[in-house]
Structures are given as structure tokens and as C-alpha cells.
Amino acid sequence: MGSCFVDRIGELIELTAAEMVALSGLEQRERSLRRGAVLLREHDKLADMFIVRRGVLMSFVLLPDGSRQILRFLFPGDLIGVSSLVYRTSTESIAALSEAVVAPFDRALIGTLIAEHPRLTGVLMALHEMERVILTDRLAALGRTSAKVRVASLLIEIRNRQRIDDRNIGASFALGLTQEEIGDATGLTSVHVNRMLRQLEEEGMISRAGGRFTITNEPALIRAANYIDRSSRIDLGWLPAAK
Amino acid sequence: MGSCFVDRIGELIELTAAEMVALSGLEQRERSLRRGAVLLREHDKLADMFIVRRGVLMSFVLLPDGSRQILRFLFPGDLIGVSSLVYRTSTESIAALSEAVVAPFDRALIGTLIAEHPRLTGVLMALHEMERVILTDRLAALGRTSAKVRVASLLIEIRNRQRIDDRNIGASFALGLTQEEIGDATGLTSVHVNRMLRQLEEEGMISRAGGRFTITNEPALIRAANYIDRSSRIDLGWLPAAK
DNA sequence: CGCAAATTTGAACGTAGTCAACAAGTGTGG
DNA sequence: CCACACTTGTTGACTACGTTCAAATTTGCG
Numbered sequence: 001m002g003s004c005f006v007d008r009i010g011e012l013i014e015l016t017a018a019e020m021v022a023l024s025g026l027e028q029r030e031r032s033l034r035r036g037a038v039l040l041r042e043h044d045k046l047a048d049m050f051i052v053r054r055g056v057l058m059s060f061v062l063l064p065d066g067s068r069q070i071l072r073f074l075f076p077g078d079l080i081g082v083s084s085l086v087y088r089t090s091t092e093s094i095a096a097l098s099e100a101v102v103a104p105f106d107r108a109l110i111g112t113l114i115a116e117h118p119r120l121t122g123v124l125m126a127l128h129e130m131e132r133v134i135l136t137d138r139l140a141a142l143g144r145t146s147a148k149v150r151v152a153s154l155l156i157e158i159r160n161r162q163r164i165d166d167r168n169i170g171a172s173f174a175l176g177l178t179q180e181e182i183g184d185a186t187g188l189t190s191v192h193v194n195r196m197l198r199q200l201e202e203e204g205m206i207s208r209a210g211g212r213f214t215i216t217n218e219p220a221l222i223r224a225a226n227y228i229d230r231s232s233r234i235d236l237g238w239l240p241a242a243k
Numbered sequence: 244m245g246s247c248f249v250d251r252i253g254e255l256i257e258l259t260a261a262e263m264v265a266l267s268g269l270e271q272r273e274r275s276l277r278r279g280a281v282l283l284r285e286h287d288k289l290a291d292m293f294i295v296r297r298g299v300l301m302s303f304v305l306l307p308d309g310s311r312q313i314l315r316f317l318f319p320g321d322l323i324g325v326s327s328l329v330y331r332t333s334t335e336s337i338a339a340l341s342e343a344v345v346a347p348f349d350r351a352l353i354g355t356l357i358a359e360h361p362r363l364t365g366v367l368m369a370l371h372e373m374e375r376v377i378l379t380d381r382l383a384a385l386g387r388t389s390a391k392v393r394v395a396s397l398l399i400e401i402r403n404r405q406r407i408d409d410r411n412i413g414a415s416f417a418l419g420l421t422q423e424e425i426g427d428a429t430g431l432t433s434v435h436v437n438r439m440l441r442q443l444e445e446e447g448m449i450s451r452a453g454g455r456f457t458i459t460n461e462p463a464l465i466r467a468a469n470y471i472d473r474s475s476r477i478d479l480g481w482l483p484a485a486k
Numbered sequence: 487c488g489c490a491a492a493t494t495t496g497a498a499c500g501t502a503g504t505c506a507a508c509a510a511g512t513g514t515g516g
Numbered sequence: 517c518c519a520c521a522c523t524t525g526t527t528g529a530c531t532a533c534g535t536t537c538a539a540a541t542t543t544g545c546g
Binding site for chain 2: 091110129138233238
């Protein structure tokens with residue numbers, strides 16, 4: 001019954017009652033997705049946005065030669081379809097990687113939010129900027145790091161993200177991705193992903209069994225991934241007052 | 244005397260007098276930079292943002308092994324330091340690629356803007372999203388396209404961007420980048436960039452002389468670059484009313 | 487149990503990187 | 517105005533990381 005978006009934003013600021021109401025207003029409707037279902041296709045006409053309520057999805061683009069680049073993985077509390085605030089048609093495709101539930105809402109509601117809740121608007125911009133910074137980190141990884149580094153950092157990223165929703169997750173976790181999907185996210189072929197995973201395993205950083213990964217030497221894996229933790233440096237001191 | 248930011252936003256919506264005043268308020272101060280000067284370094288403490296008024300700059304990150312990834316090129320009207328809306332320290336370094344002038348302003352002014360100008364806030368979000376989409380395009384290029392494609396698309400991008408500020412620019416233009424910089428933007432070595440440029444030249448798509456490039460077969464170059472023009476699909480119909 | 491999808495492995499290949507040397511510009515001070 | 521230093525561009529030879537292709541094996545699932 002709770003709102004995922006309220007939870008997400010509530011981690012950044014202390015919400016007023018009115019703000020909570022406004023945010024929950026975005027999650028009135030619900031739509032369930034099977035694993036593999038496509039929520040949005042590139043170039044689809046686009047007037048709705050979505051908030052992820054449950055499950056994991058991915059956003060990706062397809063290139064003329066048929067290859068796929070996964071842009072990001074979407075977890076509960078994430079926004080889908082922000083590009084509808086600018087473009088008539090979607091710039092990305094979205095598909096479910098597990099059973100998933102999303103909450104669709106009309107993009108015009110963002111306009112209402114901006115007009116009535118300046119502080120929430122500020123947080124929205126901050127969330128949006130965090131997305132952008134994640135993309136720059138990925139860009140640097142694709143442009144300037146080796147296959148092993150990219151695979152290692154994907155493992156760490158997904159594990160850390162899963163742990164936010166489930167504090168029980170420790171060294172062992174289910175990645176929930178095929179090796180082909182790992183490849184499409186890291187800019188590699190599935191064959192080479194397989195070799196990199198085996199190499200990380202041989203070097204004692206991870207072990208694998210039945211689709212589950214276990215990080216057996218976390219410091220080494222983090223070093224191999226040149227992982228950047230940005231969550232500790234957040235500062236929203238500039239936000240306008242709540243209305 | 245005009246404001247670059249007013250110009251930029253004025254291309255997207257019809258500004259009211261009050262909105263123009265608010266936007267020009269962000270460009271009260273000025274700071275000049277020599278070619279090569281560093282405006283911001285990663286991890287620098289950060290409370291100001293900047294609007295580019297003249298010249299070209301780049302934002303980049305340095306990796307642990309010393310390699311550099313250029314994230315984007317900054318032209319008049321672009322915002323610098325949006326990450327100060329979230330992070331205590333800068334996530335990117337910024338350096339001038341030519342003589343340049345920027346207008347610094349306190350990030351808290353964004354809070355004022357949000358509180359007083361809902362429609363401008365919406366446009367700001369739209370601009371921010373356009374930045375994000377550019378990054379996803381680049382990400383797909385780095386992850387899934389060949390060296391030649393990446394170099395070709397960089398040439399087209401820069402030429403097209405220059406043409407926005409100077410309608411005289413046609414097939415011939417000064418790129419203003421060294422081959423090493425092209426490499427750092429496209430995830431290649433300068434040596435390989437050189438080979439790709441020569442190859443594009445041999446195939447009759449471009450010619451070079453004294454630092455200037457001339458596009459000799461634009462349709463072919465655009466095809467080689469699998470260029471995406473997003474500017475034609477903009478739709479800001481959701482914006483709240485101006486106040 | 488049987489099928490399809492996913493993983494694993496090997497061999498050959500190719501794109502892009504590395505190293506090195508040289509040429510061509512560019513700017514500076516004498 | 518020239519000499520010198522330094523940066524940038526150019527080219528060749530060699531290397532290596534990651535891809536491609538193909539086949540075998542394992543896993544998940546109806």
C-alpha cells in the first residue's frame with residue numbers, strides 16, 4: 001500500500017504530510033509485467049511516466065546492426081520515461097527482467113508537482129542528476145576500462161543496489177541476469193563475459209553456483225572494479241523550503 | 244550584454260519579461276578562462292554553478308590509471324556543475340578548450356528559481372533530460388559501435404553544434420580538438436583516431452587542411468556515424484503556466 | 487522426460503592498443 | 517627573424533584484448 005517513491009525521497013529529506021500526499025498521487029494506478037515483457041519501445045509515442053513498484057527492469061537501445069546496449073537497470077522507486085518531459089517519442093526501450101509492477105501516471109502531473117511543491121521539485125532534480133552521474137560513471141567505464149573491470153563493477157553495483165531493498169543480502173546474491181545481458185550492459189559479448197566471470201572466480205574474488213553469486217573476496221573485487229561510492233557525499237542543503 | 248541562458252531557453256519557449264529577468268540574474272558575474280585553464284577539478288568542493296557564455300569547454304574524469312574520459316563538450320548556454328545540486332564535491336573536471344567566459348552563480352539561486360518560476364523549472368528539467376539522453380547516445384556508441392563510427396559521429400556532432408551559434412558554418416569547420424582529445428572523447432587512442440580520420444578521408448567523406456575539416460560527402464558521413472537527430476521531436480506541452 | 491535457453495570451451499581472427507621513430511606545426515626567447 | 521623546444525600529427529611493426537564461429541554441455545522448465 002505504501003508508495004515506493006515516498007520511500008525513495010523520504011531517504012533524502014523529511015517529508016511533510018502534504019508532500020507525501022502529493023507523491024502518493026503519482027502511484028494511484030498499477031500495471032503488472034511478466035518477466036521479459038516490454039513496457040516501452042523506442043520511438044513509441046509517449047505521454048505517461050512510470051514509477052517502479054516491484055521487481056527489476058532494464059532500459060536499453062537497439063542499434064541499426066541489431067546489437068543492444070543496456071543503459072541502466074531499474075529498481076523499486078526509480079522513475080521510467082522521464083524523456084517524455086522532452087520528447088514526443090521514447091528514447092529508450094524498457095523491459096522487465098523479473099515479474100514487476102509499475103505505477104503509470106500522466107506526465108502532466110509533474111507540472112502540478114512543480115507548481116505546488118518546490119522542495120519536492122528540487123529533490124526530483126537531485127534524483128535526476130544522480131541518474132546522470134551514474135551514466136557518466138558508466139561512460140568512463142566503457143570508454144576506458146577493461147572487460148574484467150566492467151564485469152566486476154557490474155556485480156558490485158547490482159549487489160549493492162539489491163542490498164538497499166533487502167538488508168539480508170550479504171556476500172551471496174542472485175544476479176538475475178543472463179551472461180548475454182551482462183554483456184549488453186558492459187559492451188561485451190556473452191562469450192567474453194563468461195571468460196571474465198571464470199577469471200574472477202579463479203582469482204578467488206567470486207564463486208558461482210546455481211545462478212547465485214557469492215563474493216568471496218570483497219575488498220579485492222572492489223579494487224578490481226574501481227568502484228566509486230557516491231552515496232556518502234550527498235548534500236541537499238540548497239533546497240527551497242517545503243510549502 | 245544578453246544572457247546566453249535566456250537565448251537557450253528562449254528557443255524552447257516564449258519567455259515572459261519576469262522570466263527573462265530571473266534568468267539574467269544568473270549571469271551577473273563573469274569569469275574568463277585561457278585555453279587549457281581548469282575551471283573545476285573532480286573532488287573539489289563545490290557550491291557554485293556556471294553558465295557558459297563564450298568559447299568551448301569540456302567535462303571529463305580521470306581514472307586511477309591516469310587515462311581520461313571526456314564526458315561532454317560545453318558550448319554557450321550550457322550549464323556547468325549541476326552535480327552541486329546533489330554532491331558536496333564535483334563529480335567531473337572542467338577545462339577550457341578555447342578562450343572562454345563563464346558566469347558563476349550560487350547554486351541556491353536554483354532554489355529561488357524553483358520556488359518562483361514553475362515554468363522555467365520545467366524547462367530546466369527538460370534541458371537536464373536532454374543532457375541525460377545525449378549521454379545515453381554516447382554510451383551506446385562506446386559500448387556497441389566501431390572506432391570509425393565513433394569518430395565520424397563526433398565530427399558530425401561538433402559541426403552541428405557549432406552551426407547552431409554560427410549559421411555560416413557549412414561543410415567546412417575548425418574542430419578545435421587535438422586527436423588525443425578526440426580519442427579521450429571516443430574511448431580510443433590518439434594513434435587509432437589518426438588512422439580512422441585518414442580512413443574517412445580516403446573514403447572521400449572528409450578532407451583536412453591546416454586544422455580545418457571539410458565534410459566532402461555528408462550523407463555518407465552521416466550514415467557512417469549512425470547519427471540520431473533528436474532536436475526535431477521536442478514536445479514541452481506538459482509545462483505548467485508561467486507565473 | 488524432452489526441449490529450449492543458457493553456459494562453457496576451443497580455435498582462429500580482427501580491431502584497436504602499444505611502442506617507437508620521425509615529420510610538421512607552434513610558440514618563445516635570443 | 518631565426519633557432520630551439522615542445523606539442524601535435526603521421527606512419528610502421530608488433531601485440532593483445534575481445535570477437536566470431538562452432539560445438540558440446542548444463543540448466544531450467546513444461
